[in-house]
Amino acid sequence: MPFAQVHSGPDVFEVKVPFANVSTSATNCFVVMDGGEALVVDTGAPTDEGAAVLDASLDELGIDRARATFFLTHLHLDHAGLVDRIVPDGAPVLMSAVDFEAARASRASTAFDASRRRLLAEGVGAGDASGYARYAVEPPLFDPGRVRATFVSEGDEVAVGRFRFRVIEVPGHTPGHLALFEPDSGVLFGGDHVLFVISPGIALFPDGADALQAYLDSLAKVRALGCSRLFVSHGEPRDDFAERIDWLDAHHRERLEEAAGIVAAGPGLTGEQVIRRIKWNVPHGRWEDISFVQRWCILMEGLVILDHLVDRGRIRREVGEDGLRRYF
Secondary structure (H helix, E strand, O other), rough: OOEEEEEOEEEEEEEEEEEEOOOOOOOEEEEEOOEEEEEEOOOOOOHHHHHHHHHHHHHHHHOOOOOOOOEEOOOOOHHOOOOOHHOOOOOOEEOOOOHHHHHHHHHHHHHHHHHHHHHHHHHOHHHHHHHHHHHOOOOOOOOOOOEEEEEEEOOOOEEOOEEEEEEOOOOOOOOOOOOOOOOOOOOEEOOOOOOOOOOOOOOOOOOOOHHHHHHHHHHHHHHHHHHHHOEEEOOOOOHHHHHHHHHHHHHHHHHHHHHHHHHHHHHOOOHHHHHHHOOOOOOOOOOHHOOOOHHHHHHHHHHHHHHHHHHHOOOEEEEEOOEEEEEO
């Protein structure tokens, strides 16, 4: 059976849509059913295997796709990639306007050049900077004119039968990441905001806002909800999610201290030099042995850390005559 029931009241079914990624092998998509109504949370990555798994699950559950509501926690490939293959014409797809605009901006002709310039300024070599910059360009995920793209934000409600799910804005992993919370049952669909299998990556926000502070604030917001069940988009759920939230908060604060200490011990380092000296949780001793895509993830996370420290006045960034950004 391609799906499993993971909760009652409301009835929640989990569908593991396969997709091999850096640290995960599937996206956990969810179907909520009550009173003849259905809500599908995320769709998974655009592969033939994934489409077959999700299609079969929706068929076995008896979901009328034309009457179902589809909700996207965020607009990454492994969450929104099957919209055009699963969602019928005109069906509502609920999503964040912030993420929608960020994804569209990343596909603008200037996005690749801007990302490459930032990486070059941080001391990344020209060849690598071009390669990394390609990852910053989001591929088109679906045709927003074919489906009924509907923007939702903090405080909006999504009804499924007797249940009313509240939209919770939890920026960090993406600028417009959303979660869904049902207060009576305590069920929370958290997307990639809190994971157990990995520490979720944090995005560089297009407007230059402090993404790490946004993520820490979002962790505190979710902690205060007092949810009883957290459904995560990758890996297996656990009951100790409150402790995991505390761990993630402490983890990022420790990284901040580590990075600030590296700058204090080596004033004038470039951004890449600082980032490469941080002790990342990867099974490789040499930078060159880390896969290219994982190095990109590390660099983006490192830039988020440096931006936060600069924003908070803990370190300063200076641009030298060679055009390189150095940290003091």
